[in-house]
Amino acid sequence: MNTPATPSVWKQPAQVWAVAFACVVAFMGIGLVDPILPAIAESLQASPVETELLFTSYLLVTGLAMLVTSWISSRIGAKATLLIGLALIVVFALLCALSGSVDAVIGFRAGWGLGNALFISTALATIVGAASGGSSAAIVLYEAALGLGIAVGPLLGGLLGEQSWRGPFFGVVVLMAIAFVAVLVLLRGPREKRVPVKFSAPFTALRRPALAVLAITALFYNIGFFVLLAFSPFPLGFGAMGIGLTFFGWGVALAVTSVWVAPLLMRRMPRTRIILVVLPLLAIDLIAAGLLVANAAALVACIVVGGLLLGVMNTVLTEAVMEATDLPRSVASSAYSAVRFLGGAMAPPIAALLWHAFNATVPYLFAAASVLLAALTVLLGRRALAHIDDEPADTTTEDAAAILVGDAA
Structure with missing residues (x-):
């Protein structure tokens, strides 16, 4: 008996590719400012703590806005939500590029975060609804977009940042404007059925105990993630291009393990076991980064190794959240992402303060301790998470698929 051929993940309608392209650009925004942090600090006469607030304002507003994006999109529809999010990113990225003070850039990055929340909270749900091959194909496409965006963002930031710290912001304006037109023109289909979500x-x-455990885990884990991403450009001591190349390697490592290695591991091990193995390894990597921070080559190696571990964690946490609850995907995504982004928001300025108060080693030790707290949270909450290990990794459901947006950063 002949088995029907599995549809290719890469053969998708134009509307899917339009949203996927917009996802790549949105995720580029996460690491785009990394290479220009020292340049912004120098050009705008800002302290490292003030400069790190570029991440905090962006992530804090993104996280808080996640709590209302499902309420908004359930009333105005996915396409309108995507377009409003993209338009806000274009406007606020342009205002960042034209700013003359670090306070202005911090404020406009907050507006950027609002647009980002509206977009990423809706993007995967849109891809799931239009993709060929079901939710599994949509997840692969979304992970590929995430990995490509995170890898290319720092590289583009480095290239444009060599000319001016304003360059990466202008780059986002152009790319997001193209994405806006692509979504506007190509995202078509039958009128969607809207089911209003309660505020x-x-x-x-x-x-829900399982969702709460995973959200708290992600909060502590994200502190480690963003100390590595947002603080490391300062002790590296490189120019914009050097920082960009370093985090391009980090992003490629993250993409490879998130798309290929993590699914392979999940076919062989329970999800909670993977988490309890990878988080201590990440803590060890962060400790090594702190102890070797004065050696640029060693720090680069720790950053890239960290990317490998972060990629596994992103995907496994995504899969765990998928199986943790029977809630509608937009609701679970909003709740989980809001808590997770708060960890990312607090990490960069705390790292800069610890650097100023002590030395460059201490922020990495703080990050390692946070990652170990994430592991402890999973260990103590294993009873609430028991059911997520009972489901095979390839039985993801469409209703839970959009929770992947919680691991966009």
């Missing part, structure tokens, strides 16, 4: 839904979702 309180994401807040009550966190009462």
Whole structure:
């Protein structure tokens, strides 16, 4: 008997590719400012703590806005939500590029975060609805877009940042404007059925023990993630291009393990076991980065190794959240992402303060301790998470697929 051929993940309608392209550009924005942090500090006469607030304002508003994006999109529709998010990113990226003070850039990055929340909270749900091959194909496409965006963002930031710290912001304006037109023209289909979501839904979702455990785990894990991403450009001591190339390697490593290695591991091990193995390894890598921070080559190696481990964690946490709850995908995504982004928001300025108060080693030790707290949270909450190990890794459901947006950064 002949087995029907599995549809190719890469043979998709034009509307899927339009949203996927916009996803790549949105994720580029995460690491785009990395190579220009020292240049912004110098050009705008800002302290490292003030400069790190570029991440904090962006991630804090993204996280808080996640709590209301499902309420908004359920009323105005996915396409309108995507377009508003893209338009806000274009406007606020342009304002960042034209700013004359670090305070202005910090404020406009907050507006950028609002647009980012509206976009990424809706993007995967849109891809799932239009992709050929079901939710599994959509997840692969989304992970590929995430990996490509995270890898290319620092490289583009380095290239454009060599000319001026304003260059990467202008680059985002152009690319997001193209993405806006692509979504506007190509995202077509039957009128979507809207089921209004209660405003309180994401807040009550966190009462679910499994989702609460995973959200707290992600909060502590994200502190380690963003100390590595946002603080490392300062002790590296490289120019914009050197920082860009370093984090391009980091992004490629993250993409490879998130798309290929993590699924392979999940076919062989329970999800919680993978988490409890990878998080201590990440803590060891962060400790090594702190102890070797004065050696640029060693620090680069630790950053790239960290990318490998972060890629595994992103995908495994995604899969764990998928199986953690029977809530609608937009609600679970909003609740989980809001808590997770708060960890990313607090990490960069705390790292800079610890650097100023002590030395460049201490921020990495702080990050390692946070990652170990994430592992402890999973260990203590294993009873609540027991059911996520009972489901095979290839039985993801469409209703849970959009929770992947919680691992966009």
